[in-house]
Amino acid sequence: MAPLRSFTHAILALQALTSCVTSSAILQRRDQSSDPVEARNNKIAPKVFILNAFSPEAGSFYAAKEFNLLAQNITVPGISPRFPDAHCTANGEICQVTTGEGEINAAGTSAALVYSGLFDLKKTYFLIAGIAGIDPNVGSTGSVTFARFEIQVALQYEFDIREIGNNFSTGYIPYGAKEPLEYPSFIYGTEVFEVNDALRSKAITFAKTGALNDTDTAKKFRQQYKSPGNKPPSVIPCDGATSDVFYNGNILGTQFGKYASVITNGSALYCATAQEDTAIMSSLLRAAKAGLVCFDRIIAMRTAANFDRPPPGVSTYQNFFYGNSGGFGPSVANLAIAGVPVVEGIVKGWEKTFKGGVKATNYVGDIFGSLGGTPDFGPYPYFGEG
Numbered sequence: 268m269a270p271l272r273s274f275t276h277a278i279l280a281l282q283a284l285t286s287c288v289t290s291s292a293i294l295q296r297r298d299q300s301s302d303p304v305e306a307r308n309n310k311i312a313p314k315v316f317i318l319n320a321f322s323p324e325a326g327s328f329y330a331a332k333e334f335n336l337l338a339q340n341i342t343v344p345g346i347s348p349r350f351p352d353a354h355c356t357a358n359g360e361i362c363q364v365t366t367g368e369g370e371i372n373a374a375g376t377s378a379a380l381v382y383s384g385l386f387d388l389k390k391t392y393f394l395i396a397g398i399a400g401i402d403p404n405v406g407s408t409g410s411v412t413f414a415r416f417e418i419q420v421a422l423q424y425e426f427d428i429r430e431i432g433n434n435f436s437t438g439y440i441p442y443g444a445k446e447p448l449e450y451p452s453f454i455y456g457t458e459v460f461e462v463n464d465a466l467r468s469k470a471i472t473f474a475k476t477g478a479l480n481d482t483d484t485a486k487k488f489r490q491q492y493k494s495p496g497n498k499p500p501s502v503i504p505c506d507g508a509t510s511d512v513f514y515n516g517n518i519l520g521t522q523f524g525k526y527a528s529v530i531t532n533g534s535a536l537y538c539a540t541a542q543e544d545t546a547i548m549s550s551l552l553r554a555a556k557a558g559l560v561c562f563d564r565i566i567a568m569r570t571a572a573n574f575d576r577p578p579p580g581v582s583t584y585q586n587f588f589y590g591n592s593g594g595f596g597p598s599v600a601n602l603a604i605a606g607v608p609v610v611e612g613i614v615k616g617w618e619k620t621f622k623g624g625v626k627a628t629n630y631v632g633d634i635f636g637s638l639g640g641t642p643d644f645g646p647y648p649y650f651g652e653g
Contacts, residue, residue, distance in 0.1 A: 313355065314361065314613060315362070315394060316388065317362070319366070320367065321368050324396060327602040328396070333610075334356050336362070338357040339359070341353045344379065346376040346380060361614065366547065370545070373542070374547065378553075389558070392613050393551065393560070395543070397602075398570050398602070400539070401571035401575060402574075403492040403497075403575075407500060408572065408573060409571060409594055409601055410479075410570065412569045413467050413566065414507040414539065415461060415462060416534065418458065418545070425439055428518070435447065437522040448529050449529075450530070459535075459634050459644055460552065461629065461633075462567060467504065467566065469620075470612075472612075473608040473609045474568070507539040509546065517583070519575075534644060539569040541569055548565065556638065563631045572595045
């Protein structure tokens, strides 16, 4: 299918005049104050909120010497029963929450957080910070990825590859289609989220100031791959895939990479696998429509713990269950090594750069155009019967 391109130059120019992708009229009515550090109505107003999925990710930030996230522990009704508290520095400038793994946990926790009434998040930057798998055709283990597009890749029909027929190379077919890699004709609305690319660029600049962790085991394992999979860890601008199915292998990795390109009209560069990102963004987008957050203040960072496919000559099963990529330790360490400079960069540059927001020069939002503007991906405004 030929890419669908929208006539959006004028709209993007208008959108760039405001840094907050939300309902501006609602925002003006609800918040007349310009200082997010001041606690209004006993609410904490963080400059940065870190979102992790499980304990090792959170622990990387808890151990940071630059700030103490455990100075305040706030029980938030409705978030994960395994991780019932949000955590903040003493001055409330930096906060963190652990969502629990998977799409349902991530959506539930992020929604409960926003609507809890305990925080003023209208000017807050959200750093989604987790580990992931990585496509060795794009990067190596230990690398730090920053996404512009987050794609819900498993939002498709699924057939067992052994039953769909010999003329198919995959068991995944988009909703409303009858062939793999046709553009879906039934749209749910959570297929793709696009975040602020100018903000992503600033985050990448901050992240590159850290010396990334690596191990001898990871170095040795990577040598089984071709470049860039065999290179040292680096900071990479590339895009993420969300799926509750923890997939691995050449067939699925290749298919989901192609689907990421199709669903974004050729714009996305798939690299990182995740279970939570589009779920979090769905909750934050709806909160943005309610005037509670700014959607253009989201940063999606993933560090690579493993490859999304085996090295040449090794079976997927053998590699997945018995291979040792050596990437888990570096990926956890690099969350803070790359992420703390991002957090500190925002806090230290608040008055000069971040308080008023980083103006987006690209479309920001979902496939429906829910926050205004016209998406630069998808079939807008024709969304079928989904």
